[in-house]
Amino acid sequence: MVTTADAVIIGAGIVGSSTALELSRRGVDVLVVDKAGGAGMRSTSASSAIIRFNHSTWEGVAASWESKFRWEEWEDYLGYRDLNGLARFHRCGKILLDVPFIPRERMTALFDRAGTPYEVWDADMLAKRVSGIDTGCFFPPKRVVSDEFFDDPHGHLGASYTPDGTVKSYVWDFGDGDTLGPGTTAAIQSPAHTFSAPSPTTTAGCKGGGYLVTFSAYDDDGGKASTTKCVVVT
Numbered sequence: 001m002v003t004t005a006d007a008v009i010i011g012a013g014i015v016g017s018s019t020a021l022e023l024s025r026r027g028v029d030v031l032v033v034d035k036a037g038g039a040g041m042r043s044t045s046a047s048s049a050i051i052r053f054n055h056s057t058w059e060g061v062a063a064s065w066e067s068k069f070r071w072e073e074w075e076d077y078l079g080y081r082d083l084n085g086l087a088r089f090h091r092c093g094k095i096l097l098d099v100p101f102i103p104r105e106r107m108t109a110l111f112d113r114a115g116t117p118y119e120v121w122d123a124d125m126l127a128k129r130v131s132g133i134d135t136g137c138f139f140p141p142k143r144v145v146s147d148e149f150f151d152d153p154h155g156h157l158g159a160s161y162t163p164d165g166t167v168k169s170y171v172w173d174f175g176d177g178d179t180l181g182p183g184t185t186a187a188i189q190s191p192a193h194t195f196s197a198p199s200p201t202t203t204a205g206c207k208g209g210g211y212l213v214t215f216s217a218y219d220d221d222g223g224k225a226s227t228t229k230c231v232v233v234t
């Protein structure tokens, strides 16, 4: 049993574990103790695992922005290859809806200072970029058992978006043999396409028939995201 150490860290969450790793890399003999059954079992395991750059302090923004680069080379950073696969970083970007107690201008000033790319969206852009979202402002949160919970929204929300990576190209497959792209021009992002014949009544992926239209975006890190829609032409 270990009875001595140069440093004792109480708590083996992400903060205690990271501190222990960095201290031990500097040759410090570290002992980490935790009252839970293992490492990272409290807030750390509850995390949504998103690298959130939106913080109200410079230290928070700078640390999260720097951590993104560590996550991108996580195995190299740890110096460890796990055959079962370590936690991996999925590039996805993040949207923070406007809330009154997190002033957007304060965050964007810190993004400017750190060099963190961001976009500020109004409600129209939010609805365009996040299909199906209700942009109504229902703040503050209400108890579901209260009458106020069913109040109509007051005003509409914008958002700040921190993309991760950049789109290199878009490609369309209209399902009728025609394709468009790769490219990033406005004509490729929002193309006009004419189907020259009614859509087939049986199409794999389209219940009830239609043209299976596929839109794909490729980023600068080899990532790809696609979405499909069935278009019925009569």
Ligand SMILES: Cc1cc2nc3c(=O)[nH]c(=O)nc-3n(C[C@H](O)[C@H](O)[C@H](O)COP(=O)(O)OP(=O)(O)OC[C@H]3O[C@@H](n4cnc5c(N)ncnc54)[C@H](O)[C@@H]3O)c2cc1C
Binding pocket: 010, 011, 012, 013, 014, 015, 016, 033, 034, 035, 036, 039, 040, 041, 042, 043, 044, 045, 046, 047, 048, 049, 050, 051, 052
């Ligand atoms: C639902 C949820 C979602 C989140 N999503 C995100 C996200 O997407 N992105 C993000 O960046 N952050 C997110 N967070 C925040 C993030 O999870 C925390 O900021 C982070 O995990 C805190 O790490 P920590 O090491 O300080 O705390 P913890 O992980 O809670 O670790 C503290 C450890 O200390 C131990 N401990 C406490 N007291 C004692 C004691 N007296 N003796 C011994 N051990 C003790 C506890 O058992 C625990 O293991 C989220 C948090 C929650 C709850």
